[in-house]
Amino acid sequence: MSSNVKHPKHYNTGKIEVIDAIEEWNMGFCGGNVIKYVARHKHKGRPIEDLEKAKWYLERLIQQYKQENRIESTDK
Numbered sequence: 001m002s003s004n005v006k007h008p009k010h011y012n013t014g015k016i017e018v019i020d021a022i023e024e025w026n027m028g029f030c031g032g033n034v035i036k037y038v039a040r041h042k043h044k045g046r047p048i049e050d051l052e053k054a055k056w057y058l059e060r061l062i063q064q065y066k067q068e069n070r071i072e073s074t075d076k
Helices: 019-023 026-039 047-067
Strands: none
Touching: 019 026, 026 047
16 A cells, blocks of 8 residues: 555654544544644645635534534533
């Protein structure tokens, strides 16, 4: 399998591979995609598109939390 499949450059620009962080932090599908698209937005050549994708997944994740009544209490 090629390095473009196993370890794409746009996910390996620092010391931590994006998938390792996503798995370690148990981000789930939507949260993981937010991290993925934000992490690669400067490295794949379409920064606005990647940030729009991250935004789409973040908005979906927020809706999931709201639907599951997992909204944080603002009363403290």
